[in-house]
Amino acid sequence: MKAKIIITPKKAVLDPQGKTVQNALAHMGYTGVTGVHIGKYIEIDLAPGTDSAAAEKALNEAAHKLLSNPVIEDYKLEIV
């Protein structure tokens, strides 16, 4: 059992990495790319038989407090 968390910069926040990669893609000839946003992916291993609703609640709290910074980032959490 795993938790998968994807963290992305908020749209309003300057993302110079994304911008640089977007420019590189354009230079390489990949057309039609209108935006690149670079974030983080965190995978958390959970003990077998963990109650998924409880894990989701706990990890939402952890994502809010530590794993992401709500001032500049959004996150998506999935338990699989």
Added chain:
Amino acid sequence: MNFAVLQFPASNCDQDAVHAVRRLGHSARLVWHKEASLGDTEVVIVPGGFSYGDYLRCGAIARFSPVMQAVKQFADNGGLVLGVCNGFQVLAEAGLLPGALIRNRDLQFHCENVFLKTVTNESPFTSRIPAGKILRVPIAHGEGCYYADEETLAKLKAGNQILWQYCDAAGNVTDQANPNGALLNIAGICNERRNVAGLMPHPERACEPLLGSDDGKWIFESVFAALEKKTAALVA
């Protein structure tokens, strides 16, 4: 006056801060991040460096150190706290200061001298900076671009909480003088109560002429003056 300078794994400006405070005639000691108490302390400095290797986000892990719980309580009781560089990032992550510090807009690590305009003298961190004085102090960071949403920026402005802005040698706040893309050229801010401040530049590295500038001392002199005033009020 007793300064406590925090020490996290990979802090690297802790000794500089201790040296600057002692050179200016006051006492300073290091407090290890595992300590749950600050002891006899009148000012806390959260120093620069790369606490916990800057893993996850700069300052994100340091904020959960036992000593940071003590710092939070110290700040809640009105104690003076100054965060420098990584220390600013730690205070922002801890919610003691609004906003966040993100990657420099040009993705480069900047290690250079910058000029700072003091926006207000009305704080324990700026009261002694001579009027109109442009401070020349070094920066050394890769993630110093100050960001906050519009509502927070408006609040900072209305509350006179922006303490320092990047400017040119003549004091003009221009985009060219902004080394990292910080919104409103913000180099340093304080909280609403004005007892917690953070800045990306390093005043502790500019406290003696031998180092090329002693402009940083004005920030420390302001803190000393604020404490003297506090002590005098207590005695009276």
